Amino acid sequence: MADAIPVTILSGALGAGKTTLLNHLLESVDERIAVLVNDMGELNVDAELIAEGGSAEGVAELSNGCICCELRDDLETAVMRLARSREFDGLVVESSGISEPAPVARLFTTRSKAAAVYDVDTLVTVVDAAGFHDLFSGGTSTDRAEVSEGGTRPLSDLLIEQVECCDVLVVNKCDLLSPTEIDEVEAVLERLAPGARIVRTEFGAVEPGEILHTGLFDAEAGARNALDSTDGDRAGHDHRHPDEEYGVTSFTYRRRRPFDPDRFASLLSDLPAELIRAKGSFWVAGRDARLRLGYAGQIARVTAGEPWIAARPAVERELYRENHPDLEWDDEWGDREQALVFIGREFDEEALIDRLDGCLTDDAAGDGGPFPDEGAVEFGR
Template sequence: MQATIPVTVLSGSLGAGKTTLLNYLLQTAGDRDLAVLVNDMGTVNVDAELVADGSDLDVEGGVAELSNGCLCCELRDDLETAVVRLARNREFDHLIVESSGISEPEPVARLFTTSSRVAATYEIDALVTVLDTRLFVDAFAGEDIPERRGVDDESDRPLSDLLIEQLEVADIVLLNKTDLCDEAELEEAEALVSALRPVAETVRTEFSAVAADRLLGIDAFEPSEMSESAGWQRALEEADEEGGEPTGHDHGGAHGDGHDHRHPDDVYGVDSFVFRARRPFHPERFAAFLRKLPDGVVRSKGVAWVADRDVKIDVAQAGPSVRATVRGPWVATLPEVERDLYRSNRPDLEWHDEYGDRRTELVFIGTEYDEASVRDRLDDALVTDEEWNRAADLENRFPAANDETLVVREP
């Protein structure tokens, strides 16, 4: 049986240094015979031409172009066709996919693990995210940074959202342009990467110069960890292991006790905690809380129970950006047969006799914030008994359906 071809997926924001890295790898790959697939959002694939100019490949040979869209969105079918055609028409040792600067790497990686005709030929070797370190530090230090703008609606999302999403699935993180940062900033960046993606290896680079052996043929990708090893998920798991179940609250609700806390990196002040509650949030007070998160909170993520919204509200904050969407219904709201079947298949599901699986579970990761103050503000945002009884009368902008999004805060 023929061995599968290893694949490296490169991601990073526009200008982070992905194409520079790609050219460097092509020039220093030694005996490796590389094929490259690059994607650019313009009508002309400039990246492909830059790569071809800097290597022995030509655009019609080892470089397969995709233009006018994103690898992981509109052009998913074209990506599948392109990689299958590459393997059929050309012999090579390793495929590198450089995704657009406004693309998330996870959907690209999933193509190589879920498409039967692609998975029969290819196997993901590593997901590599290139960070503009100066931009990364500024994005999560409350500085004003230029926001990316592209040609589709998805590109209107803040840059901080994309930086986090590209980082939270990475096997290797290149802290590029380190010459523009001092040592303290580099150490802060490394600490943040460690907190946001604990399993990733971090490499400092200037001009994306890194030995090919550190990125290619390293067998670093673990499908089970792609979306399960983000820092916020690790924090939830560790809080559970430490017995961080909700404790009694003085007006009938519950919140996380002091055990729902971890120290990703005490040296550089990166810390996290988990807040849990068995009482819904007052929609206006919770929205006000999210709008005024401390600058030191880099990432918060999880599910919130909001009064008069009998669906799971997914809260995702990355730096100055906060958005709320619907993750799905609470199990407690399902018809009895479906509910019982779900619970029988999930014996570990936390269940309350009165509220079922309804509860808030939010993780906060950051530096130099007052945890006690954040917890107090969260407690204050929960409904009182009187408010709970008239929840339907409260003004509520949180989404109620899957196709709705509430932009709570933007840069």
């Protein structure tokens, strides 16, 4: 968009070094940058630190909430107020450690007042290299953080979503790891976000051009789809990739038969310890909802989505198919299918496929077992 103010959205886990990076950026950049900082507490410490530095053209703060959900309207108000009261060349939005970047980006890409003034330029995720290595290379974690009233979510699952939905990965605190360990971290990150640019840093010292005015954000592409990134895309290469050297592999599991709910629930509670990530959609006997899987940190979270097209009333089903001629349709099962991707380090792919196949059934009837028609459930060790 001509004359629109470019926006860099800065995400990352708690303690990854987002504020340190932002302060370094403001001190080194040769242009006018405004900043919006979101913090979960009532006291916005990050905003105070940035304001004290005095390098930002303007600092707005949102406290005691998450800008990707309950503070969305406040976010729009804040960025519009900045645009009216200040002149600046770019905006950096530092989201809280439990925010997802995609919903924040949507504010600037959908029909809104902000979208008329701003244009998303880059989604940046800051990764604590040492913490990531401990979590996904050297160990596991089941730490959790509240994200909605009455519900919990694995921090590791949120961290991976921040990684998967980005244009630039800033691997920070590299001084805490050996070169081999950093290579291991990057091998996992490359598998999780194959299209992202990776930048190594210490103490958040990143060059401005790495995260400002990159033009890397693609609104049409949206979040990366790991289902399109499998081992098959390396065919024909004559050299070893980091993911091969460090044992990071992935495969996509697709089937047209339903899962037996009890057998699949048992599998989700006992996935291989070497598995880093699993995601996608699936269906179980006795449930009409398309179920979505997100697995990280040895916790599998299953969320119920909209009903499969095949499970909808005949008139609605046929109308949908007429309007979507490219929809893949099976004569017996309709659009229902298993479409899951699994990413891990040195795990037995064939053994897991055999276990998944062992969960399949020819009978689509049933009680759905522990899987929801709405809401979410979790499985873990």
